[in-house]
Amino acid sequence: MSQQPYLHIPRPTARPGDKPDFSYLKLSPAGEVDRPATDARAADIEHLALKLVRVLDDDHLAKGPWDPGLDTETLVKALRWMVLNRAYDERMQRMQRQGKVTFYIQSLGEEAVSIGAGLAFEDGDMLFPAYRNQGLYLMRGTGLVEMMCQCLSNSRDMCKGRQMPIFYQNSKKNLFTISGNLATQYPQAVGWAMGAAIKGERHIAASWVGDGSTAEADFHYALTFAAVYNAPVILNVTNNQWAISTFQGFAGGERRPFAARGLGLGIPGIRVDGNDLLAVYAVTRWAATRARAGDGPTLIELVTYRGGAHSTSDDPSRYRPKDEWKAFPLGDPVERLKQHLARLGHWSDEQHKALEEEMKALVAEAWKEAISYGSLTDPPFLDVSLMFEDVFAEMPDYLVAQRDKLLAMQRQQG
Amino acid sequence: MSAEKSAVSPMSPGSSQMNSGSRQMNPGSRQMNMIQAIHSAHDVMLGRDPSVVVLGQDVGYFGGVFRCTDGLQEKYGEHRVIDAPIAEGGIIGVAIGLGVNGLRPVAEIQFADYIYPGFDQVVSELARLRYRSAGEFFSPVTIRTPCGGGIRGGQTHSQSPEAIFTHISGVKTVMVSNPYDAKGLLISAIESDDPVVFFEPKRIYNGPFDGDPDKPAVSWAAHPKGQVPEGYYTVPLGKAEVVEQGSDLTIITYGTIVHVAQAAARRAGVSAEIIDVRTLMPLDVETLRESVCKTGRCLVAHEATRFCGYGAELVATVQKECFWHLEAPISRVTGWDTPYPHAFEWQYFPVQQRLIDGIKKVMETP
Numbered sequence: 001m002s003q004q005p006y007l008h009i010p011r012p013t014a015r016p017g018d019k020p021d022f023s024y025l026k027l028s029p030a031g032e033v034d035r036p037a038t039d040a041r042a043a044d045i046e047h048l049a050l051k052l053v054r055v056l057d058d059d060h061l062a063k064g065p066w067d068p069g070l071d072t073e074t075l076v077k078a079l080r081w082m083v084l085n086r087a088y089d090e091r092m093q094r095m096q097r098q099g100k101v102t103f104y105i106q107s108l109g110e111e112a113v114s115i116g117a118g119l120a121f122e123d124g125d126m127l128f129p130a131y132r133n134q135g136l137y138l139m140r141g142t143g144l145v146e147m148m149c150q151c152l153s154n155s156r157d158m159c160k161g162r163q164m165p166i167f168y169q170n171s172k173k174n175l176f177t178i179s180g181n182l183a184t185q186y187p188q189a190v191g192w193a194m195g196a197a198i199k200g201e202r203h204i205a206a207s208w209v210g211d212g213s214t215a216e217a218d219f220h221y222a223l224t225f226a227a228v229y230n231a232p233v234i235l236n237v238t239n240n241q242w243a244i245s246t247f248q249g250f251a252g253g254e255r256r257p258f259a260a261r262g263l264g265l266g267i268p269g270i271r272v273d274g275n276d277l278l279a280v281y282a283v284t285r286w287a288a289t290r291a292r293a294g295d296g297p298t299l300i301e302l303v304t305y306r307g308g309a310h311s312t313s314d315d316p317s318r319y320r321p322k323d324e325w326k327a328f329p330l331g332d333p334v335e336r337l338k339q340h341l342a343r344l345g346h347w348s349d350e351q352h353k354a355l356e357e358e359m360k361a362l363v364a365e366a367w368k369e370a371i372s373y374g375s376l377t378d379p380p381f382l383d384v385s386l387m388f389e390d391v392f393a394e395m396p397d398y399l400v401a402q403r404d405k406l407l408a409m410q411r412q413q414g
Numbered sequence: 415m416s417a418e419k420s421a422v423s424p425m426s427p428g429s430s431q432m433n434s435g436s437r438q439m440n441p442g443s444r445q446m447n448m449i450q451a452i453h454s455a456h457d458v459m460l461g462r463d464p465s466v467v468v469l470g471q472d473v474g475y476f477g478g479v480f481r482c483t484d485g486l487q488e489k490y491g492e493h494r495v496i497d498a499p500i501a502e503g504g505i506i507g508v509a510i511g512l513g514v515n516g517l518r519p520v521a522e523i524q525f526a527d528y529i530y531p532g533f534d535q536v537v538s539e540l541a542r543l544r545y546r547s548a549g550e551f552f553s554p555v556t557i558r559t560p561c562g563g564g565i566r567g568g569q570t571h572s573q574s575p576e577a578i579f580t581h582i583s584g585v586k587t588v589m590v591s592n593p594y595d596a597k598g599l600l601i602s603a604i605e606s607d608d609p610v611v612f613f614e615p616k617r618i619y620n621g622p623f624d625g626d627p628d629k630p631a632v633s634w635a636a637h638p639k640g641q642v643p644e645g646y647y648t649v650p651l652g653k654a655e656v657v658e659q660g661s662d663l664t665i666i667t668y669g670t671i672v673h674v675a676q677a678a679a680r681r682a683g684v685s686a687e688i689i690d691v692r693t694l695m696p697l698d699v700e701t702l703r704e705s706v707c708k709t710g711r712c713l714v715a716h717e718a719t720r721f722c723g724y725g726a727e728l729v730a731t732v733q734k735e736c737f738w739h740l741e742a743p744i745s746r747v748t749g750w751d752t753p754y755p756h757a758f759e760w761q762y763f764p765v766q767q768r769l770i771d772g773i774k775k776v777m778e779t780p
Contacts, residue, residue, distance in 0.1 A: 179570075217531060245475060246476075251500070
């Protein structure tokens with residue numbers, strides 16, 4: 001061991017050209033981790049932050065106390081959402097490559113994080129998603145066309161042209177506007193939850209950040225306020241192993257799981273297999289029940305893998321092995337749920353192929369409609385005066401003057 | 415291992431000329447874009463001065479999302495070019511501590527739009543260390559950050575927040591407009607014992623941009639400031655540059671808009687004296703005074719929002735210094751006072767036509 005202070009630089013286990021190595025990932029066998037009562041004292045369940053809650057075993061069967069016992073209909077519904085999520089991502093990624101949209105972020109390999117959690121909430125619960133949680137928008141009833149129009153910044157864009165692609169919102173469905181700034185929404189979710197408690201409502205809030213964003217101060221503000229006020233909130237860390245080029249070690253993941261970040265504050269943490277839809281649902285449901293009953297916040301770490309690039313501006317082949325995802329021990333969430341349903345005798349390869357085709361067609365049809373409402377390059381365009389609206393509730397005189405100046409200039413140029 | 419690697423010899427590659435302090439152009443010049451010039455400044459300084467350390471998100475193994483530190487970790491070691499957690503406040507706070515301990519940190523904030531979590535460390539700490547400790551402590555931090563729009567980055571990848579930094583007493587503030595200045599000013603910034611916030615308009619990383627998005631992109635190859643010495647040289651902080659001599663009016667600007675102003679002045683058919691402010695704080699008042707007292711007319715332009723923008727300071731300065739020489743009210747062309755919208759990027763951006771209108775306004779007034 002070293003005899004003097006030294007500067008430790010975290011290093012991922014594999015770089016381009018190396019054999020993927022996930023030996024660092026501590027796994028628990030499916031069904032092994034106990035499921036305490038939802039009103040358990042935080043101090044009595046600290047081990048949940050260090051284990052890994054898994055329901056689906058290697059034979060694709062549900063096992064152990066966390067098996068939520070979802071019926072076949074719900075499982076098929078979940079699979080449909082995940083396949084739709086993937087089909088949507090695939091299409092939008094391709095449209096970015098063709099120059100139709102300026103930017104895109106896919107959630108390849110992380111679909112269960114959104115879909116599994118999304119099944120566990122009630123309509124009145126407020127969600128503060130991160131930019132890789134498009135699944136939540138899809139399943140809460142944001143239409144494909146609506147989401148595509150946002151990405152296109154076209155005449156039907158919900159953000160009126162102000163946001164880059166993928167920064168959705170849906171106030172009617174209690175989905176907050178996504179921020180490009182990292183972890184900023186974490187304390188906001190806590191505040192919303194505190195508000196529900198002040199108002200005496202039983203609604204809860206939930207938010208998501210990535211492993212990398214846990215380094216931001218906002219993450220720690222959120223945990224502190226959640227603990228201090230026993231806020232009815234679920235704070236999720238999607239640990240997809242990579243924050244652009246830096247692996248989760250650069251957010252402190254080498255030392256202790258992210259789920260353990262709340263232990264010092266007395267917030268229970270649960271580390272869960274993020275690619276196991278049943279486990280994600282079960283853990284989220286547990287935390288939701290706990291929060292709704294006044295037993296306070298939970299920090300959930302969802303262990304998954306970022307199957308694609310960070311965004312369409314990123315090239316992961318420069319910093320990680322090309323085939324790393326294939327070697328990820330927790331597999332592909334879509335494949336795992338599919339296999340589970342098949343093992344139960346409720347799903348077949350033919351059905352799955354048909355589902356993929358169905359979703360692809362649905363997405364293609366939606367795209368056809370969305371693009372008919374214009375894009376950044378093709379009309380109809382948004383009215384440029386929208387640029388000046390919503391800076392304030394009412395447009396102050398100086399902005400009216402600026403708007404009129406721009407419009408006059410445009411008229412002059414024809 | 416890395417520590418040994420970091421004990422650089424003064425003859426290491428990247429510092430081909432060691433006559434330190436020289437402002438002479440070295441014979442070994444080559445064509446560089448702004449990314450390469452900034453990369454070269456890092457390379458030269460890491461090679462010359464073992465106390466220089468670079469830190470930021472993705473700057474190490476990956477070499478930065480804009481490639482400004484590509485290969486430098488491999489060359490200088492993991493203790494000299496350090497990947498950081500995603501925590502801008504942490505990056506700047508840690509940089510201050512490194513600086514207090516005798517190192518010379520260069521911190522990259524991946525986008526200026528993401529600098530705000532580090533703002534308290536800049537305002538309350540970095541800017542005031544020397545003052546509050548009566549000179550006993552200081553930290554020579556350079557904070558580099560890509561800024562500006564024109565890349566379809568929407569409201570979170572397009573901002574120009576220079577004015578909120580120039581408003582702090584105690585940090586120097588730079589915005590560069592070309593590869594030659596970028597390298598020379600970055601070296602000056604790194605060598606400065608005062609903290610410097612160094613803005614790099616990302617739209618002009620790969621080539622000058624005249625404000626017309628419909629034209630094909632051009633590289634720096636044909637631009638004289640795309641010729642950059644390989645080795646050490648400096649461009650001094652606190653000195654503006656007259657990039658074009660003229661007699662009808664003075665256009666005071668910086669960053670991307672320098673190139674837009676040049677194109678607009680040509681189209682407007684006026685003889686414009688164009689000043690690239692380069693260092694916004696401290697401001698080179700003398701160069702502004704000399705020019706505007708000569709031309710008698712002045713247009714101020716920048717990409718950032720107008721209200722309390724840096725242009726307001728320029729206007730006030732020129733008004734005070736040149737009042738009796740002015741033949742028309744000073745005019746301003748800026749971004750609108752809204753967040754930077756994704757869809758209306760080119761209606762927001764001060765394009766040539768808006769500068770031409772501004773020029774006309776200044777010229778027409780009797």
